[in-house]
Amino acid sequence: MLRTFDLVLIGVMTAAAAVTYTIKHRAELKLEEVHRLEAEIKLEKDTIDLLKADWALQSQPNRLERLVTNYNSELQLQPTVSTSLVHARELPMLKSQVPVPEIADAKGTKPKAKTVPAKPAENEDEDDMATGSVE
Template sequence: MLRSFDLVLIGVMTAAAVVTYTIKHHADDKLQEVRRLETEIRLERDTIDLLKADWALLTQPNRLDRLIDVYQSELQLVPTAPTQLAMPMELPMPRSQLPMPETTIEDLIASAGGDVAAAIKGVDEARNAAPVSDIPVPLPRGGYPVDVISTGSVNR
C-alpha cells in the first residue's frame, strides 16, 4: 500500500519535472530569440557596409567631375572663391574677450534722474543704519543666509 509520504514524493517529483520542462522551454525560446537578433544584427551590418560602399562610389571625384560637365548648363556651378571662406579674424569675438563698458550701472542710475538715485541712496542708507548683531545666525540647509535667498544679495 502507498503511504502518504510516497504520494508526497511522487507529487514533488512531478512538480520538479514540470518546472524543469518549463525552464528548458523558456531557455530554448530565448536561444531562438538571440539567434534571430544576431541574424538581424548581421543583416544591418551588411547593409551599413553596402551603403558605405555605395557612398564611396557616388562621391568619387572622377564621377563628380563627369556629372558637373554633363549638368553644367542646368546647375551653373562655379568653383568656390577664396574670398567666400571666412578668416579666423572675421569670426565673432568670444564673450570672455569682449571689452568691458566704461560706465557702470551706478553711473547710469545716477545720471538717469533724481528720483531713481534718491530711492537707491535711501535704501543704501537704511541698510547701513540697521543695527548689526554679533550673535551668529545659523545657516539654512543651502548654506546661504536667508537674505541671500530672498533678495539675492549678501549684506555683510
C-alpha cells in the same frame, strides 16, 4: 501500499519536472530570440557596408566631374572662392563670451559684467590668407 509520504514525493518530482521543462522551454525561446537578433545585426552591418561601398562609388571625383560637365548648363555651378572661407576665430563671439549682467548689490552699485574668454584652438592651422570676412 503507497504511503502518504510516497505520494508527496511523487507530487514533488512531478512539480520539479514541470518547472524544469518550463525553464528549459523559456531558455530555448530566449536562445531563438538571440539568434534572431544576431541575424538582424548581421543584416544591418551588411547593409551599412553596402551603403558605404555605394557612397564611395557615388562620390568618386571623376564621376562627379563627369556629372558636373554633363549638367553644367542646368546647375550653373561655380567654384568656391577662397575669400569666402573663414577660420573659427573670425566668427562672431560664442554665447559663453557674451557679457552677463549681474544684479546690483545692497549698496546700489552695479558691478561690471563678466565675460568668459574662449579657449583658443590648439591645432589650428595658421596662414596669412585674407578671407574678406567681417572683423
